[in-house]
Amino acid sequence: MWKALKYILIYFAFQLLGAVVVLIPGYIMDADEAVILVIALAVANLLFCLYIFRKNRIRLDKQSFTIRPWTILLLSVIAVFFFILPEVELIERLDLPNNLGDELDDVGGTFLGLISIGILGPISEELLFRGAVLGSLLEWRPIRSMPWIAILLSAALFGLVHMNPAQMPGAFAIGLLYGWLAYRTGSLLPGIVGHIFNNSLVCILEMFPEEEGSPETVAEMFDSPFLEFLAVAASLIVCIVVVKTIARIVNEHYPHPAFSMVSDDMAHPGQEFIEE
Secondary structure, eight states: OHHHHHHHHHHHHHHHHHIIIIIHHHHHTTOOHHHHHHHHHHHHHHHHHHHHHHTTOSOOOGGGGOOSSTHHHHHHHHHHHHHHHHHHHHHHHHTOOOTTHHHHHHHTTSHHHIIIIIIIHHHHHHIIIIIIIHHHHHTOGGGTTOHHHHHHHHHHHHHHHTOOTTTHHHHHHHHHHHHHHHHHHOOSHHHHHHHHHHHHHHHHHHTSOOOTTOOOSHHHHSSSHHHHHHHHHHHHHHHHHHHHHHHHHHHHHOSSOOOOOSOTTSOOTTHHHHHO
């Protein structure tokens, strides 16, 4: 467990390093705050990715960035898309505060924001949570024979690290799906592509200014609570069907866990399942 937390602390250390490297000179030069923030995030994510690759913190090979069949990749993106409406409905029903709303409006709706938040951020977070953190938890002796606990813990940490109540439920749910896919297939690709799709969609939508009078909540999108219920329920049902289809395909092509993204000095997580 300590190894998993250590990787998260290292990730935040690189976020701080990115801030020091970019924010201080940016403020001295009186640059635009949104641009400074986006560049700082990009630098931090690049440095963390380099750290993971150069220090061999996780074992990455061809399998880490491939998937078969490609249907799994497509369906993982479709699942994320149909989860959006139920997720937003849950956030609004629980009245969860969105602590990043204004900041996202400032930095997300730019090309630099798309690169930093939409692409680099998901890659570094998938390397961290579906690679280093999940790998550390899978080889943690108290739960080594219970991979689902490792997947649950990694998803919970993924949600908590966002430090934004409005993002936590969705991050946890997506973390469960991508954590299980990484464990079973040995690939980070579904998580990376699905994560990029989710973040990039938000950034792209921020690029288009809202028209006056446009709906701001799910309830305002529909004429009646009944239609709202039908839309949310239908979207959730489609999402569940897609996830079950993913599970069926994975079970057919990956009958045994294929996760191997841990450093050479770690025991192979899930090896006992492979050998059975």
